[in-house]
Amino acid sequence: MxxxxxxxxxxxxxxxxxxxxxxxxxxxxxxxxxxxxxxxxxxxxxxxxxxxxxxxxxxxxxxxxxxxxxxxxxxxxxxxxxxxxxxxxxxxxxxxxxxxxxxxxxxxxxxxxxxxxxxxxxxxxxxxxxxxxxxxxxxxPSPAFAMNAKLPTDKFTEFYYKACLVDYPQLAEAMKPLEKRLRATDEIHLKGEGTDIRFSVKGQNWIPCYGRHNIPDGELFSSPVLDSVNGHITYAPSVYQGKPFEFVKLIVEDGVVVDFDSSNNDALKDILDTDEGARRFGEFSFGLNPVIESPMYDILFDEKIYGSNHLTLGKDYEVAPNGNHSNIHWDLVCIGADVYLDGELIRKGRKFVADDLKGLNPENLV
CATH class of the missing domain: 3.40.1830.10 (Thermophilic metalloprotease (M29))
Structure with missing residues (x-):
């Protein structure tokens, strides 16, 4: 049944x-x-x-x-x-x-x-x-999926449906002030433990996601101006092409990954060497699902973690293009960095501090 x-x-x-x-x-x-x-x-x-x-x-x-x-x-x-x-x-x-x-x-x-x-x-x-x-x-959901989330199967199943069946119309409405700000933004700056990176999104398109293409959902994405990314960034655990990474660190100059470290450097090098676009970034996003708190080695969940951002290696999306072409698209997630828009702090750690954005904090959505 x-x-x-x-x-x-x-x-x-x-x-x-x-x-x-x-x-x-x-x-x-x-x-x-x-x-x-x-x-x-x-x-x-x-x-x-x-x-x-x-x-x-x-x-x-x-x-x-x-x-x-x-x-x-x-x-x-x-x-x-x-x-x-x-x-x-x-x-x-x-x-x-x-x-x-x-x-x-x-x-x-x-x-x-x-x-x-x-x-x-x-x-x-x-x-x-x-x-x-x-x-x-x-x-x-499955027992194996629950294991990656470090939860008992019944608790994970309960969490799964709660995360998938959030109030998407409410979430869509709460995203509007952030989208408005981002459309007027030139520079985004992420600063946190192991992360200090800047890039321009001037003139880029922004796409709010509230259950149209992914379940669960909850993100607002665009792409960085291709050559504008500079700094270093540290990502949470991830799995790509079936290969696990407990952490990934990238050093970026003028939009290109010039150095890296991870728990699996041979596999990371293979991915970065896929093609020229694999060392560049095709997407930037805010994770906004109020139920998803921590990584579980599954990008459809991890990229929606509240208080996170993903700066994605590889191919852009046609709806928010920046001209990067690649055979990969790897949504690596950075959790809890402070976020500045043109020098203004809008998120401290995982919580939005700007008054018009506080509606995106989990306590105001769940």
Whole structure:
């Protein structure tokens, strides 16, 4: 029997996130079998709405085998024959990430990851899905996910639905004063433990996120002026391409990473060497979800941590461009730095101190 939590989450995704319309084609992709109840809830409600679901269920072990053994020719063929023609016919894409092991692809080589990213992920997802469908991606709770969050499974499941089902209209309203300030800002300065970095966002577009593309959600993002980033920044734990990093530190000059340190420097160097854009930044964002407090090695949650920012290595988004092109997009998160806009302190640690922004503090949203 499908839980009421999953029925409510499916309703949110279809009515709020993707605004599903009768007759639309909807790809529902499930990676890992753990999220089958949410898929069932979605398929039932999609048909009730008179839309057309296209189901893709992918086993994480098979996906690992394909990524580890795939090369340029294989992924070009996969995109050309299967995924890209189908994606071009979709009006809506819903992705459920239900893997039990976030390190499944950790043994894939640099060359294998590059082939997958450049010849499959970029054309199918970055270029087609992101730009031409109404899309939404979410994780699904599991004991393994709870372990990464350092919580008992029942407590984590309770937290998961609370974080996913926040009051998004209230959050959207609370973001408006910050968006107004940012649109008038030239320089942003982050200063905290292990972090002292400045960059310009003058003239850049800002996008408020309140449950349209990610569940859970809660961020306000743009991109830095490409060559303006200078200083050093320290990030919280992260996982990218299946490889764990307990910390990442970057030194940046004129928008380019010139030195680095991490708990996994060989893997970090491989990522930074992916292409020229991998050492530059394609996004900057404020994390604003009032429920998410600490990292759990899952970027869809960690990038929304309240009192955080992510300064993202790699590709920009077309809705907030800065001209950076790359086959990576790694949302590394910095938690608790003081934030200055054109010299004015607006957030001290994790709490906004400017009067017009205090509505974004968790006690005023939960």
């Amino acid at each position: 499908i839980s009421q939590h999953d029925q409510k989450l499916a309703k949110l995704i279809l009515e709020h996130s993707t605004e599903l319309k009768k007759g639309e084609n909807v790809m529902v992709q499930l990676i890992g079998l753990n999220g089958i109840d949410l898929m069932r809830a979605l398929i039932g409600q999609i048909r009730e709405a008179g839309a057309h679901p296209f189901v893709k269920i992918e086993d994480t072990e098979v996906q690992r085998m394909l990524i580890e053994n795939g090369d340029e020719g294989f992924w070009k063929n996969q995109a050309k024959v299967d995924q890209l023609p189908l994606m071009k016919q979709m009006d809506v894409f819903i992705g459920i990430r239900a893997s039990q092991n976030i390190y499944e692809t950790s043994m894939a080589s640099k060359e294998a990851n590059k082939a997958y990213s450049e010849h499959f992920l970029r054309p199918v997802h970055f270029d087609e899905r992101v730009n031409n469908t109404k899309w939404c991606i979410m994780r699904y």
